[in-house]
Amino acid sequence: MIREASHQERLDTALRRSVKSPDPVRGTTVTVRVRFAPSPTGYMHVGNVRTALFNWLFARGQDGVFILRVEDTDQRRHVEEAINVITDGLRWIGMDWDEGPEVEGPFGPYFQSQRSDLYHEHAERLIDAGEAYLCYCEAEGADPEAACRCAERADPNDRIATGLAVRLSNPGGRSEFEDIVGGHLSFDNEQFGDYILVKSDGTPTYNFANVVDDTAMEVTHVIRGDDHVSNTPRQLMLYRAFGYDPPRFAHLPQILGPDGARLSKRHGAASLTEYRDRGFLPEAFMNYLALLGWAPRGEQEFLTPAELIDGFRLEDVRKSAAQFSMEKLVHLNSLHIQRLEPEERRDLAIGSLMRGEILDEASASDPEILERVGEIVEAMGNRFRYGEQIVEFGAHFFTEEVEIPGDLGSHFADDAVREALSSAADRFEACNEWTEEAIEEIVRASAKESGLKAAPLIHAVRVALSGTTAGPSLFTLVRLVGPRRSAQRIRSALDSFPAGETSE
């Protein structure tokens, strides 16, 4: 019984054919070439970063070439700044490109705005071949329902002229292809009509420029968001009109916001820079992003960039959209932070402390302060899961005074505790050997003399010093706050919550 080849079988065949396999014609090995082609909108959308990442992981895993191409055909704002947002973003997360802006390469220029000649040349070629024609309709104002009748006047001798758009002569039939992610896809070409290839202002449309550039740049795999699936048949018609072999396609599922809607600016955290600014690690962000729509074959989810490259398989990408989870990102980030060297962890903290205006430029380069921050960071241990939390949980280390929430006043209600607190404050100030052992002795002795167990005093001191019940070992906390400020904060707390007064 002959059955149709399964999706997996067709996929295997196709992958074998196009990935690092001997080229039957030239007898050489075909190198994988993929591209990330963002338009310079001025910010890096997380969804685009994920698309870039999958391209990059695939290229690196296949010893291929990763191209960065800027799609700025329609953008007036082809400004330097918008390009930098893209290149800085890629660099931050750790994705390097082999061809593109800054590094250039043999298939440049890598800005579509600089490739007009190539597009016009290709448009002329299609007109000559009768595969496209000039459209004399008004660009605007025409009844959208009325079909363009210029096809009837199509003349291969026409030349591209300003003010006239170029349309494809739709060949009809069907466009079918094997998507690495989406499987077999089939479309009726008729539904796309004689769509525009070159706008009347002379600039190419997305579909046209893409086919011309992907061919010229010898792109072997087009890996992009699945909002482009229905552009694929349009492009396939063009490949056919030109007589080119189309590349392989892989359409990635969307990334949804926490509310299930497509991730957008509206969600407040759709921009790459926000994660960088909040003190997330690039390798953690990369790790998390890779897990959105793709899953490693093993059970380990904590993966370094090298492990991601090694394990990434385009055919393991899921077809359905994935929701972004801040909790899981934070969790992975915490794991990656723990893996950092002490100095790296300290530097992450320094960056966040500066952004949080706890430290200024000058103090951030002061070796003494640097060392102190290092100590604080180590004391905080895994209690901060991303940079910003060092500000949230550790600000009291850097201030003179500390504010104690009213509901923690109960820690200072007991007379014995107050007595021990006051005694401990005196001894802190008088202490001439400021070590954690000495501090512990003081605390335990003070508690004992007031007939207390250590715990209630320890808790009270912690609240007095840090304004919170959470934090590192009490003796470490006291040591870092120092004898003078510790004593001062204890007395201040005693003043703020007088004896006999019950604070709810």
Added chain:
RNA sequence: GCCCCGUUCGUCUAGCGGUUAGGACGCCGGCCUCUCACGCCGGUAGCAGGGGUUCGAGUCCCCUACGGGGUACCA
């Protein structure tokens, strides 16, 4: 409207005809403990619905519902 695509715990996912439906995040207990966090132990929770096919369906087919994308001289 039409054309494509999708739907396994709240979330990310494993699963590719026979599983007590596995893992991770979160959440809830417990242990540890000067608090918190970590760590360890345990728990909660899922195959959208309906028809087929089959000895047997989360896995194959059809329909419905819901969701998404496209339908531009945007990319």
